[in-house]
Amino acid sequence: MSVCIIYHSETGNTRHIAQHIASAIPDTRIIEVTDKAEHSRVTRFLMQCKAAMSEDTTTIEPAQIAVRDYDLIVFGSPVWAFKPTPAIHAAIQALTGCEKKRAIAFATHGGKPGKTEETFKKWIEGRGMQFAGFKDINQKDIEDDTKNADVVKFVKEAIPSYL
Ligand SMILES: Cc1cc2nc3c(=O)[nH]c(=O)nc-3n(C[C@H](O)[C@H](O)[C@H](O)COP(=O)(O)O)c2cc1C
16 A cells, blocks of 8 residues: 655645654655745735635646556645645646545644635536545644644545455
């Protein structure tokens, strides 16, 4: 079995969870996607919300992500305006070799994940993958051992060979 975690994180919460999963599950590759869009500090929050709400994509690094060799793909994103971010949307669009793969998603948020799960499901299925579950983590629980163990369990149970 092998797992590929693909995540976007601006302030570190989603990165923290992604790294925790990677450290707990052997044979895991972890890929951070960075958003290359530039916003002024004054308008950044509004522009990010507007882009997320409209389900925009953005320019990301890396520009292509090959996932042919993995059994499970895990996407991680912050919640922006009740949805996953444009960078993780762009990452899903940037995949090669993803058709028919099993995929799950997690998101960190400040208390209102809103339509994040259904939006992830739509994007994942839109690329021909099987959507196999979603977990949301409140930012206040990022350092909570029980919640972290819960996320690892969620990922392990989605690995095809674990079933
Ligand atoms: C532009 C923006 C929009 C956000 N919108 C929401 C939201 O709709 N609901 C929510 O619960 N938290 C929202 N948040 C809070 C983030 O989802 C939360 O802080 C998340 O853990 C950040 O992840 P990161 O540290 O990996 O970037 C928003 C934060 C930003 C910057």
